[in-house]
Amino acid sequence: MAVARRFGTYWPTVEAKLASVYGEDQRWPDFIARLRESVLDAAKARPLALQALDAEREASPDWLSAPGQTTYSFYVDRFAGDLNGVRRKLDYLTELGVRWLHPLPLLEPREGDSDGGFAVKDYRQVDPKLGCLQDLAALAGDLRGKGMGLILDVVCNHTAREHAWAVAARAGDPTYRDYFIVVSAEEAACRDLELIDVFPDTAPGSFTPCPEMGGHVWTTFYPFQWDLNYANPAVFAEMLDVLVFLAAQGVQGFRLDSAPFLWKQAGTTCRNLPQTYALVEAWRAALSIVAPGVVLVAEAIESLEDVLPFFGDDAGGCDLAYNNGVMTALWAALADQDAAIFRRCLAASSGKPGRAAWLNYVRCHDDVIWNALATYAPREDLARWSRFYAGQTESFSLGKAFQTAAGGEPSTNGMAASLAGIGPGEGGASAGAARLALLYGIIYGLDGWPLIYMGDEIGLADDHLYAEDPLRSGDGRWLHRPTMDWSLAARRSDPSSLEGVLFSRMRGLTERARMLDQHGVAGTAQPLDLGVASVLAFERAEGTRGFLCLANLAGVPVTVDLPAAFASGATDLLGQGRTSDESLSLPAYGLVWLVTP
Template sequence: MTASTPTPLTSDDDWWRSAVVYQVYVRSFADSNGDGVGDLQGIRERLPYLRDLGVDALWLTPFYTSPMVDGGYDVADYRDVDPMFGTLADFDAMITDAHALGLRIIVDIVPNHTSSAHPWFVAALATAPGSPERARYLFAEGRGEHGELPPNDWESIFGGPAWTRVPDGQWYLHLFDPAQPDLNWRHPEVRAEFEDVLRFWLDRGVDGFRIDVAHGMIKAEGLPDVGFNSMTGGRRQSELLGKGRLPYFDQDEVHEIYRAWRPILDSYPGGRMAVAEAWAETPQRLARYIGPDELHQAFSFDFLDATWSADSFRKVIDTALAEATIVGAPTTWVLSNHDKQRHVTRYGDGEVGLRRARAASLLMLALPGCAYLYQGEELGLPEVLDLPDELRQDPSFLRTGESRDGCRVPIPWSGELAPYGFGPAGSELSWLPAPATWAALSVAAQAGTPGSTLELYRAALRARRAHPALARDADGVTWLETTGPGVLAFRRTGGGAELTCVVNLSDAPVQIDGYGQPVVASAELTGQGTGHVLPVDAAAWFERR
């Protein structure tokens, strides 16, 4: 099957510098055939909703051929669509329609590991130690008198050892599930394969890639011990993510890979881009992934991890903006994704969590750079905390008791009963059950309802796109003096206009004077003239032209 010719988008090679990208967790977005699982045709049918929401691009989680041990992040064929999600023809039709609506498409690429069902790994197990087939992965001899101990003390991110022994006595590395063996990125065949995979999807018209575990492909020479792990009574090694160095993450040699990928992206028209899911011990090391000869963006997870305080948010924002200036790339903000508890729940759950989540969204969308939204956050969805254990599918749940399934419940579209229009009319199937309380949070329930979270997002995204002070070439952040330590205020200027974002993270309402007229607010403002009262846990934008 040949790739379709995508509809040209507006010419803007720098679109990614200020884009709002909507993450689609494919299994949980929209089900077109009633089998209870979201699919590509379901996405295609809902594209007008995303256009009307006001986003610029979609990031799709993996839809490739996979046994689905880890929700598709265990890839068996990088060049085909899993039948669960449709066909390559469905993908081509979806991307053509998306481009016709002015929406760009970013796809996940999973280069750190394959599925254990990938033909390469099947061949590796069928051959003897030392074979060329095994050289594509990280096989090693065990320790102990008879090789009965793992080669080192490395620990899986999902808990337990990062090594599994095969019948002939060797061990293979898997930093995640045993069904996800790590590739050997010092092998030229591995590098050539993924460069070809990039071209395959670029030829089909994709506008960019989100690189899964972008910090993980190179392991330290000699596979040295970390020195501790939870299996020997120490702390979990994953606690060092973003805080310290591990011999299997953020090795300097990984940057050679991205210096080889960037010319491939640059050889295609239309500003094709790549964003790294990377964890590094300092913002300076994270910034190394970004630049004109490597990647375009790296997620700023510090913003997601900020606590609900003015000091925490300001420190994170200042650090991210400073690092972005050094590397000449945009900041990349995110509040939730498919691996993290939804921020409504992180911020306190219930009414408090929703108030804070709405305010945080206005804070994020007023900042310069690129913002990533996770499906359902525009509806104010909370984490589903009471899923029955027998329905959970996250592989980490079986090893650690921790589960990411609660943020992956299919989103509600319409109706009074679950699964709330997730599938076609009459379909009652849903791979994870939605709570009975979600009827009031559906798209249909919120659309056109003043004050709803959906309408707040729509209004903010319209203003972000139209307001000259929020344009890509507008000035950056200028912090302003505020009435108290729990209030953040900053100004953006551009095109002869000013826009001020004020966030009240204190425990009392605050008086806001002199910033102009309100543009959008996460809670109802009171007051008259140029003076307004901003409630607790609320944010607002004010303009002067």
């Protein structure tokens, strides 16, 4: 009965979205008929335990917006060795308040350099170094038992050249040759002029010659990563099968890696095209039939105008997306001790649908891309922030410059602790620790899911040894992909240590965030300008009580006039004090969460 109901609700969306992309293709009638049957079969075969989870979430449609859904992102091998090692660390993660685990790519990659696991050889197998499929299912089961969920990376734009589809294509199989895109040398040269280089220093150009394929294969990222041909409807169906297969193992969410690049069209940059959004919406609608408890996360590190459509129209698209614009703006505002750029980006991000949520973060496994703020700040600002965090000007940052496309500003590499200026041996009372704690305090106050990048909770520093590893030395992003230092994590109970201060701070933020709905706090964060440049302020005003976050981006105390509703009797949820005046003093890097009486 539930399958029939969901099919009646969502199948028209699947068909309509795909018709907008493939409706004129001669393969359309056979394709959509086959897809209809496969979706129905998959929905009926959904494991009973997962059907129960689906029913629970369908019964609480607002569950996605519940506060305090802390997510933890990490590389499995660098965090705990393998999947069973992760299972043994679940007590640590629950102590931190984590609700969602987001391990970075763990499906079987190609041998050798795999771009950090993003060159997938087999979507249905786990990297043998990390375990097996049964280990993955066991981890997913452990998490369900603790009220937690597992989000996996699915690299949907490309496969490794060693993937079975690419092997068959090179062997001459016409079915699989049409899974990839091959052009002449002349066309490749012309198209490269339209496209934006992702890795101009380490992998220039977007095409790789392959004599076996009779031309140049489209490779947006690295030569060993072959872009899939989504103009072929069979490719859409294959990737949906992958999502359904992994969901049946207990995976509760998918990060759609490189989603902006799916559709290729001459005369464009081949990013964020209407067909791309339609494909993502069709995946969402199909999964709403098969596995409605599963969430989709858009990995779209683009301008906010290009990210927002990934949430879809009324029918729905991705449930979450990385709030990249706000993240980058936070670092920019901290450098300038001026919240103006944050206000511009937060205002733009507030345009998302109410049913969706932002994934708010301070750092991740990738670089900080200043060019993503080009819509909101002049070129000279982007250049200044780039130099600041590369340590090329007077700065607290210990970060390093990364590559950029022609005409852009270099991105920044480095762990959050390094970018915040936590030097070797510094303790929890350092200015760098205060800056890092401040940034996390801000993202926990925003609506959406807060994400912790592995090690930030103990101030883990950069891994400079990556340069000595031949498989990693060519990619500067490995600077901020260190191995977890469990000896440092063991100090998290010491309130005088850096690790103790940061761990306690993040655990406390999770506890306070989960209580926001009990305090009557709800709604989208909206920026406020209170007339003091260094005071970052936003309010959430759609609940029964008003909420105001105030953060001092400066290393000196400031005083700010409070909005009338918060001027007397408002409670600070972080300090538990009450306001008694029309103004409030904030210490250096101070933070308050105020709720109205």
